[in-house]
Amino acid sequence: MSRKNIFIVIGVVLVGAAVVFANFYFQRDKGLTVTTEAIRARDLDAVVSASGKIQPKRLVNISADTPGRVVDLAVNEGDRIRKGQFLLQIDPKSLRTRVESNSASLRAAEQSLDQLRQGAETSKVQLQQAQQNLARQQDLWRQQLTTREALDKATNDVKAAESAVQEREKQLRPQESRIAQEHATLESARYDLSKVRIESPIEGIVTRRNIQEGETAIIGTMNNPGTVLLTLADMSIIQAEVEVDETNIPHVQLGQHAKVSIDALPDRSFAGHVAEIGNSPIQTTAQGTQSTGTQATNFKVVVVVDEPVPEVRPGFTCTADITTATRKNVVSVPIPAVAVRELVYDANGQVIKEPRGDKRRRPSAVEPVASAAELKPGQTRKETEGVFTVRNGHAEFVPIKMGIAGDKYFEVLSGLSQGDQVITGPYNSVRGMADGDLVKVDNNRKTR
Structure with missing residues (x-):
């Protein structure tokens, strides 16, 4: 290839490159x-969304007030119950024996009191006779028809009768106190006996059963969840307990409208309103052992659902969309x-x-x-x-x-x-x- 042809090829390449660059440059300048x-x-609508759990407004834990073996269990988990319905029975034999023993003690104390009262009445009659005899002796003494010895004896007999009456009356008061004590003991035993039959205090559903027939129930304590026999939930009023971030909590107010969506009931939402706003942040286990600098701070907000929710169960996962502000026809x-x-x-x-x-x-x-x-x-x-x-x-x-x-x-x-x-x-x-x-x-x- 001649030198002239080489220059021609180089010129064509340069021109082509210039065209491509210019095209790219001007296309970019189009913006x-x-x-x-x-x-x-x-x-x-300004909406604050928060997730949480469905809970009944009223939740009752049933525990035993007296220890004993469960001899009759009438409900299962998931059963719907009425107020006053029989739930379970604890073996009443020992408590019934205690009631009978206290009843016998009370009857014995009452009999002793009756005897003391009879003795007191007898002492009063004897005092009355002694006083009448003293009055006769005093009349005869004035008429010089009796001896000084007979008058002194009549006087001493009155004093002895008065002392006997006072002694009998002193014996009555402790016995009456003993009877009151025996009566209180009997009432306490009867009360304990009535507690072996447990009935439902509310109308609702049995959400948990921790006892089986034949097992031994122990006395319930607040700090020991293992003593809870049954958990009852009043599902007539349910609420969504959600956790709201600290940045959104200042905008949430009581009475604000909300929509509650339940994961187990898709494609539906239920109207509600804010009924409770926590004043302190929710405490978590990790906060006691780790630094809270990187942990989110949430507050508990309770949204009461205003319409019935079919087939709802406590613990369902839910989301509450709370309308915190509304603007009409704004730019x-x-x-x-x-x-x-x-x-x-x-x-x-x-x-x-x-x-x-x-x-x-x-x-x-x-x-x-x-x-x-x-x-x-x-x-x-x-x-x-x-x-x-x-x-x-x-x-x-x-x-x-x-x-x-x-x-x-x-x-x-x-x-x-x-x-x-x-x-x-x-x-x-x-x-x-x-x-x-x-x-x-x-x-x-x-x-x-």
Whole structure:
């Protein structure tokens, strides 16, 4: 190949490369392809979602008040029960024997009291006879018809009878106290005997049975869950006990409406309201042994379900969506359209626009507009929430003030008006976009 041909080939290659580079350069200068959405008014609901468990409003643990062997067990786990329905019986033999023994002791004490009372009555009669004899002797003495010895004897007989009456009355009081004690002991034994037959205090469902017929029940204590024989739940009023994050708990208030979704009952939700808000964070086992710096802090919130839930069981996993705020017909912006940028403000709080220069290098989402050394007196720089609008083929960052957050939209308090076109995507483009970037709107991408 001649030298001339070599130069011709090199020239063709260079021209081709220049064309490709120019084509790529000018295509890039056409800007980012973005999607937009027109701002309009809509209704918004701020919702706090939290998960937890379904629990009955009233849960009763049945424990034994007296120890003994279970001789009759009338219910199974899952049975529906009525108030006053018989549940189980503990062997009453020992308690019945105690009642009979106390009854015999009481009868013996009452008989002794009757004897003492009869003796007291006899002593009173003897005192009355002695007083009458003394009166006769005194009359005869005045008439000089009796001796001094007979009068003294009659006087002594009265004193002895009075002493006997007092002694009998003293014996009555301790015996009466003994009878009262025997009566109280008998009533206590009868009460214990009545406790061997356990009946349901509520209407509901047996959610747990920890005892079998023939096993020995021990006296229940609050600190020992192993002593619980049966667990009963009143399912007429159920509630969702959920855990709400500390960042959301200030927005939750008593009486707010909620929707409860139960995993075991899909495609359905049930209306409810907030009935209880915990004042202290939920304590977990890990908090006692590990640092709580990286652990989430949650608060217990109780949502009472206002409508019947069929075939519900305690412990079902659920989610409560609590409506913490509602706005009607307010200007709103799609959540993906909102971005955060650092802007420079003058002393009057007005945004100082950066001169539009070469935008081929796109800065990061949080790249400073100006360094601290470049700020003039009175100027400040701070991160600002806003959106990008399309103005003459360029993206323009517009600061906004937001209100509540809905499911897909933020409430806009200021900065935008209905009809404004805001850039909503793609997400990565919005995240890295800078004020003044060239953009090309292609809303057909939404349907692709």
